[in-house]
Amino acid sequence: MELIIPLCLVFKLCLASYHEQYRVPQASSDKWESYVFNEKEYLIQNLPVNWENAKILCRGHHNGSLAILDTRDKAEFLAEALSESQFSIESVWVGARRDSAEDPEGYRWFHGVELRRTALDILRSEGDSNVARHYPVWLNRTHVPVPDGGADCVALERVYHDKPVFLDLPCSLERPFVCERDSHYQSPVSELKTVRCRSGLYHVYDGWMNWHQAAAYCVLRKMSLANIASMRCLKKLGMTMLKTRPSIENAWVGAKGALGKWTWIDSGLSIFQPPVLLDVQPDQWPPMRDIRSIKQSGCLQLDRHASHPPVFMEARCERKMQFICYQGHAALRTGVAPPSDDMYYYVLVRQLFYWQHAYENCLKLNGMLASLDNNDILIQLLLLMGENKEQPIEHVWVSGRLNMTKDVATEGVSYSWFNPSNGKRIPDPKSVGDSTLGLYMPPWLDEEFTMDSSCLNLDRQDHLSGLVYGLPCDTPQYSICMIEKSSKGNAENITDGYESP
Numbered sequence: 477m478e479l480i481i482p483l484c485l486v487f488k489l490c491l492a493s494y495h496e497q498y499r500v501p502q503a504s505s506d507k508w509e510s511y512v513f514n515e516k517e518y519l520i521q522n523l524p525v526n527w528e529n530a531k532i533l534c535r536g537h538h539n540g541s542l543a544i545l546d547t548r549d550k551a552e553f554l555a556e557a558l559s560e561s562q563f564s565i566e567s568v569w570v571g572a573r574r575d576s577a578e579d580p581e582g583y584r585w586f587h588g589v590e591l592r593r594t595a596l597d598i599l600r601s602e603g604d605s606n607v608a609r610h611y612p613v614w615l616n617r618t619h620v621p622v623p624d625g626g627a628d629c630v631a632l633e634r635v636y637h638d639k640p641v642f643l644d645l646p647c648s649l650e651r652p653f654v655c656e657r658d659s660h661y662q663s664p665v666s667e668l669k670t671v672r673c674r675s676g677l678y679h680v681y682d683g684w685m686n687w688h689q690a691a692a693y694c695v696l697r698k699m700s701l702a703n704i705a706s707m708r709c710l711k712k713l714g715m716t717m718l719k720t721r722p723s724i725e726n727a728w729v730g731a732k733g734a735l736g737k738w739t740w741i742d743s744g745l746s747i748f749q750p751p752v753l754l755d756v757q758p759d760q761w762p763p764m765r766d767i768r769s770i771k772q773s774g775c776l777q778l779d780r781h782a783s784h785p786p787v788f789m790e791a792r793c794e795r796k797m798q799f800i801c802y803q804g805h806a807a808l809r810t811g812v813a814p815p816s817d818d819m820y821y822y823v824l825v826r827q828l829f830y831w832q833h834a835y836e837n838c839l840k841l842n843g844m845l846a847s848l849d850n851n852d853i854l855i856q857l858l859l860l861m862g863e864n865k866e867q868p869i870e871h872v873w874v875s876g877r878l879n880m881t882k883d884v885a886t887e888g889v890s891y892s893w894f895n896p897s898n899g900k901r902i903p904d905p906k907s908v909g910d911s912t913l914g915l916y917m918p919p920w921l922d923e924e925f926t927m928d929s930s931c932l933n934l935d936r937q938d939h940l941s942g943l944v945y946g947l948p949c950d951t952p953q954y955s956i957c958m959i960e961k962s963s964k965g966n967a968e969n970i971t972d973g974y975e976s977p
Contacts, residue, residue: 504562511557518543518554519655522563524867527629528741529695530569530653536685536692540657542571544585545632545640548611554632554654555640566868566939567643569653572630577622583630583644591630591642599641607639615643615939623815623863633939643939650866665693668720668798673709676804678702680716680724683798687775687791690728690799691741699801700742701730704778705751707785710763713778713800714786724780726791728799731776733790738776742802747776747788765789815860817852820958822860824869827954831931831947834873834955835896843959844897845875848918848934854942857956861936869936873955876902876932878925878946891925893932902932921945 501509502517509520519538521530534542545551558565572591574583583591591612598616599607607613615633622644629647632640632654645651665683672678685693691701704710717724730741738747750758764770765779765787775793778800780786791797815822821843829837838845846857861869875897882889893902901907903917906925919942929946933953937943 501557501561509557509561509563511553513550513553515658516656517658518557519657520557520561520563520565520568520652521655522565522652524650524652525695526650527569527573527647527653530651531571532688532691532695532741534571534653534655534657534692536687536689537696538655538657538692539689540655541586542569543632543654543656544571544587544589546585546587546589546591551611551632551640552638555634556638558632558634559638563652565652567631567633567645567651569651570630570632570642572642573647574628576628577626579628593642593644599635607635607641613639613641615641617644617940623859635938645863648865649863668724669716671709671712671716673712674705674804676802678704678709678713679801679803680713680720680727681799681801682720682722682724684796685728685799686796687728687732687793687799691730693799694730694801697801699803701728702778702800702802703730703740703742707756707761707763710778711785714780717778717780717786724798726780726789726797727778728797729776729778729788730802731788732793733771733773733776736770736772738770763787815856816961817856818961820853820856820960822846822856823957823959824860824864824872825955825957826866828952829873829955830952831873831949835875838955838957841957841959843957845873846934846956846958847875847895847897848902848916848932848944849895849898849900850916853958854918857934858936858940858942860956861934862939869954871933871935871953873953874932874934874944876944878927878930878932880927893925918942918944 502512503510507522511518511520519540521533523533525533531542534540543550543554545554558568572583572585574581581590583593585591593612593614597610597612597614599613600616623646627644627646629645631643631645631651633643635641665681665685667679668682669680670677671680679699681693683693694701704713717727731738731747732741739745740747747762750761763785771790774790777789777791777797778786779789823841823843825834825837827837835845846853848854857872857874861872875895876893877896879892879894880889881892892907893904894900895902903915904920905917921943923945925946929948931947931949931951933945933947933951935943935945
């Protein structure tokens with residue numbers, strides 16, 4: 477008897493197999509994976525950098541651009557690839573952003589196409605079916621407000637394991653990223669000389685690259701294309717360019733121009749703004765080839781001829797030449813203010829502590845282990861966990877210990893949570909009357925309390941939702957300290973990512 481298989485079944489199996497092949501990387505390493513879809517290669521780079529550096533690396537190192545997911549098919553493909561990746565990645569930079577919250581054009585991809593964001597595009601809840609039938613879908617920031625610095629760059633995240641959603645984040649956060657390209661590019665590079673100046677090192681490289689490729693080469697080595705902030709450094713580099721073999725006449729440095737505005741990429745400052753350590757007359761800075769006629773756009777090179785001090789000169793960014801990287805403090809040194817509200821600074825301690833050690837460490841900082849006293853504090857903690865400069869954090873210690881009491885007459889056992897930082901009881905749904913007292917109650921996990929898990933932990937779920945529950949106190953994990961703004965401690969030295977000594 478001949479077996480007949482319905483065509484629809486055959487078609488579905490073939491269709492599933494057809495899509496499955498694209499979720500298998502065609503090449504991979506411990507830092508990146510490569511996937512091909514519709515004649516485009518997408519590289520998932522597991523290297524957390526800010527959005528601008530991700531753009532630099534895609535352009536210069538991968539000979540492509542940050543991924544443009546301007547169709548639902550592309551977004552779904554990439555979300556599926558992320559779900560199958562060897563990397564544990566929560567969100568990745570993609571190639572859309574806006575200039576600011578007041579930008580009338582809103583979020584746009586590199587080629588000018590709008591990335592729509594209206595009220596209808598927001599994922600409202602976990603059960604929202606929009607995520608399966610709508611494009612684009614954005615995560616809901618209603619409960620976690622946009623930071624003061626703005627959230628102008630776009631990342632891709634996943635919900636329900638492999639469904640794509642977009643998320644607006646501050647551009648300064650460091651995240652992995654996804655590039656798209658048509659082909660590979662490689663260029664041999666060798667270091668010629670190292671020059672010490674401006675409390676750092678200038679590395680002079682022989683390797684023919686365009687400006688974008690040179691900038692990416694520097695970023696990959698934790699440097700930046702050189703910002704030359706003094707005439708003394710300029711002259712030392714000019715002498716080095718003359719004496720190297722081969723001698724160098726032109727080298728890329730780290731400034732670009734657009735619409736007449738020329739800025740250093742590591743600091744965002746205008747090249748025409750005199751540096752702090754100015755060692756020439758202000759009207760002699762910057763030392764341009766022709767200060768009377770400066771091009772409107774392009775990239776900046778250091779130009780050396782004969783034995784005279786070198787000068788800056790504009791050039792087409794696509795030209796290939798040698799280049800100079802800088803290793804040291806950025807030209808603009810500004811301390812990153814820790815997240816805060818009207819009362820406290822919030823400091824993420826990136827050191828694995830048991831609960832008691834985390835508690836004592838916060839005391840050493842003239843603060844206390846974070847207390848879930850109200851929803852505003854919960855919001856600050858979730859914001860710090862999910863949108864800190866480095867990788868997002870899933871769980872941290874907060875201030876809470878479990879008490880057990882036994883009724884002598886009935887031998888009944890009851891549990892209650894208290895905050896050792898202020899001596900107050902923490903309301904929980906299992907304590908009689910707590911839900912009717914009008915007190916703030918943290919978002920508890922529905923579980924039985926036990927003295928084996930008697931220290932309080934905060935988890936971050938679906939990027940914006942909190943969940944608290946008890947853990948064994950000897951679990952090593954990160955923590956968050958709260959430091960009063962009136963404290964006489966060294967609050968000005970506290971930064972996101974603090975690790976106690």
